[in-house]
Amino acid sequence: MKCRKxxxxxxxxxxxxxxxxxxxxxxxxxxxxxxxxxxxYRMFGRNERILVAVSGGKDSLSLWDVLTRxxxxxxxxxxxxxxxxxxxxxxxxxxxxxxxxxxxxLNLLVVDIEKEYGQPIPVLSQITHRGHGKPxxxxxxxxxxxxxxxxRDRGYDVLATGHNLDDExxxxxxxxxxxxxxxxxxxxxxxPAAEGLARKVKPLCRFYEREMTAYALLRGIDYIxxxxxxxxxxxxxxxxEILNQLETARPGAKxxxxxxxxxxxxxxxxxDQGQVMAQLHPCGKCGQPTSAPGLCTFCRMLEKAAGPVPx
Amino acid sequence: MKCRKxxxxxxxxxxxxxxxxxxxxxxxxxxxxxxxxxxxYRMFGRNERILVAVSGGKDSLSLWDVLTRxxxxxxxxxxxxxxxxxxxxxxxxxxxxxxxxxxxxLNLLVVDIEKEYGQPIPVLSQITHRGHGKPxxxxxxxxxxxxxxxxRDRGYDVLATGHNLDDExxxxxxxxxxxxxxxxxxxxxxxPAAEGLARKVKPLCRFYEREMTAYALLRGIDYIxxxxxxxxxxxxxxxxEILNQLETARPGAKxxxxxxxxxxxxxxxxxDQGQVMAQLHPCGKCGQPTSAPGLCTFCRMLEKAAGPVPx
Numbered sequence: 001m002k003c004r005k006x007x008x009x010x011x012x013x014x015x016x017x018x019x020x021x022x023x024x025x026x027x028x029x030x031x032x033x034x035x036x037x038x039x040x041y042r043m044f045g046r047n048e049r050i051l052v053a054v055s056g057g058k059d060s061l062s063l064w065d066v067l068t069r070x071x072x073x074x075x076x077x078x079x080x081x082x083x084x085x086x087x088x089x090x091x092x093x094x095x096x097x098x099x100x101x102x103x104x105x106l107n108l109l110v111v112d113i114e115k116e117y118g119q120p121i122p123v124l125s126q127i128t129h130r131g132h133g134k135p136x137x138x139x140x141x142x143x144x145x146x147x148x149x150x151x152r153d154r155g156y157d158v159l160a161t162g163h164n165l166d167d168e169x170x171x172x173x174x175x176x177x178x179x180x181x182x183x184x185x186x187x188x189x190x191x192p193a194a195e196g197l198a199r200k201v202k203p204l205c206r207f208y209e210r211e212m213t214a215y216a217l218l219r220g221i222d223y224i225x226x227x228x229x230x231x232x233x234x235x236x237x238x239x240x241e242i243l244n245q246l247e248t249a250r251p252g253a254k255x256x257x258x259x260x261x262x263x264x265x266x267x268x269x270x271x272d273q274g275q276v277m278a279q280l281h282p283c284g285k286c287g288q289p290t291s292a293p294g295l296c297t298f299c300r301m302l303e304k305a306a307g308p309v310p311x
Numbered sequence: 312m313k314c315r316k317x318x319x320x321x322x323x324x325x326x327x328x329x330x331x332x333x334x335x336x337x338x339x340x341x342x343x344x345x346x347x348x349x350x351x352y353r354m355f356g357r358n359e360r361i362l363v364a365v366s367g368g369k370d371s372l373s374l375w376d377v378l379t380r381x382x383x384x385x386x387x388x389x390x391x392x393x394x395x396x397x398x399x400x401x402x403x404x405x406x407x408x409x410x411x412x413x414x415x416x417l418n419l420l421v422v423d424i425e426k427e428y429g430q431p432i433p434v435l436s437q438i439t440h441r442g443h444g445k446p447x448x449x450x451x452x453x454x455x456x457x458x459x460x461x462x463r464d465r466g467y468d469v470l471a472t473g474h475n476l477d478d479e480x481x482x483x484x485x486x487x488x489x490x491x492x493x494x495x496x497x498x499x500x501x502x503p504a505a506e507g508l509a510r511k512v513k514p515l516c517r518f519y520e521r522e523m524t525a526y527a528l529l530r531g532i533d534y535i536x537x538x539x540x541x542x543x544x545x546x547x548x549x550x551x552e553i554l555n556q557l558e559t560a561r562p563g564a565k566x567x568x569x570x571x572x573x574x575x576x577x578x579x580x581x582x583d584q585g586q587v588m589a590q591l592h593p594c595g596k597c598g599q600p601t602s603a604p605g606l607c608t609f610c611r612m613l614e615k616a617a618g619p620v621p622x
Contacts, residue, residue, distance in 0.1 A: 245553065
């Protein structure tokens with residue numbers, strides 16, 4: 001297999017694009033494509049301040065790498081979740097993220113959940129009994145809350161996450177299996193800002209997971225190889241396996257599933273009943289918009305974690 | 312496992328309904344449920360004349376059995392497709408259908424494609440080069456055309472087919488993977504009549520394939536066990552396998568996927584752009600409604616099969 005651009009030996013072959021590239025041209029191609037997606041979906045401009053949520057994994061570190069190479073103003077945000085899982089998961093991912101940032105002279109914000117709220121994620125999950133014995137529900141809740149809080153408090157225009165096509169297709173697949181209308185109406189490369197909510201963008205949403213792995217490896221980014229120890233057996237991994245089967249049978253199936261969805265929605269397949277955003281009000285404690293009555297779900301979770309309030 | 316109704320040994324266990332039944336109560340339950348679906352989706356009434364498309368398989372013969380037991384006026388339509396596949400597929404399915412009808416004193420209409428149009432389905436497919444070497448595309452086209460023609464010419468109010476949940480979920484899955492909007496807007500238990508098109512209904516659309524197999528076996532219906540020899544390797548079988556995996560992991564997943572889709576559509580998730588039916592006009596040859604310019608696809612296929620017309 002030869003590189004389509006220079007005829008040298010190809011490093012990456014993308015069947016769904018009928019495109020093979022050598023290392024040099026792949027490292028050029030992926031940022032160019034990212035730029036194209038940023039413009040196509042009007043994610044942000046060069047004068048905007050971007051906060052990249054970085055986990056120490058291949059996707060988010062590559063995203064930060066690509067955005068800074070493209071000349072965007074992108075700072076990183078690392079959230080310390082306090083997950084050990086026998087492999088020092090959070091500690092190691094924090095170390096790799098710090099090294100990445102300092103090697104490149106980038107600005108990294110670090111927020112530690114335990115320091116901020118008294119307990120790490122797994123303990124918050126245990127004492128609040130949320131998530132059927134797994135901390136993933138509390139973790140997702142806390143990450144969304146904290147990312148939005150920091151973006152708002154520090155005056156960032158936009159929050160960027162490293163979700164790749166496999167992530168997005170798996171979420172879409174899950175929402176489609178149950179026809180979760182309110183989610184189908186909102187999922188996409190850009191979630192516009194609303195009162196108290198930062199704009200959220202996913203510049204990598206059209207890259208396959210293996211393309212991101214190839215980028216991180218060829219670029220020499222040192223990232224955490226392990227998945228989060230709690231991810232094993234998760235529904236999203238199960239959906240990814242199913243989608244990989246479909247992809248193997250028909251190269252491009254995953255991309256088609258995601259892109260045709262975006263096209264169909266843009267062409268007006270769905271009726272936006274406009275109820276989701278209309279019913280939001282600010283949380284009485286943190287001020288973030290919520291559809292829950294009274295406090296937002298995150299603040300209620302924290303209240304539950306703090307135990308009964310003396311009368 | 313005991314029958315929920317009488318405590319005797321259960322014959323059929325339906326995990327997704329948390330319901331186990333003995334032979335006697337299963338044979339009572341399935342027609343009762345069918346009646347419920349006929350009413351819920353307003354498929355037809357007792358004064359209407361129903362034409363059941365029967366193939367000799369478990370689903371369509373069971374449907375005919377159930378409808379006549381429920382007291383509906385249902386005649387059968389058998390289409391002779393001329394498929395041999397080394398097992399005399401069409402001949403055997405015709406024989407079983409005739410036996411089923413005569414044993415019960417039911418009225419069976421038989422239309423043979425070769426007698427009617429000069430060639431059996433596999434030959435029509437070969438000479439018209441439709442369907443990438445497989446006759447399935449021509450077969451579907453011919454069946455839809457003939458079922459509608461007979462229903463219209465013989466004055467039936469409604470055409471009933473034996474599609475079960477596995478069939479419907481697989482079609483929905485395929486249409487969802489590519490977000491085929493016009494099909495998503497139309498798929499359902501009832502396709503209303505339109506100018507020149509009979510109403511189409513699927514009374515078995517909420518029964519799993521294995522429930523239909525159980526019904527046919529317990530009722531002692533003699534049906535053709537073989538799948539159509541051309542079905543092997545088909546996309547719909549592949550989608551059924553994927554859905555069976557999801558079902559194994561989460562009993563009820565298939566039913567949820569189909570029912571939530573129907574609910575979401577009824578609740579107004581999709582915008583009906585009303586373009587599909589609006590652009591139909593009668594075929595210049597057979598008079599059936601078509602969206603194709605000039606003749607309908609079936610008549611054009613026949614013209615192609617007849618060869619070049621002398622100038």
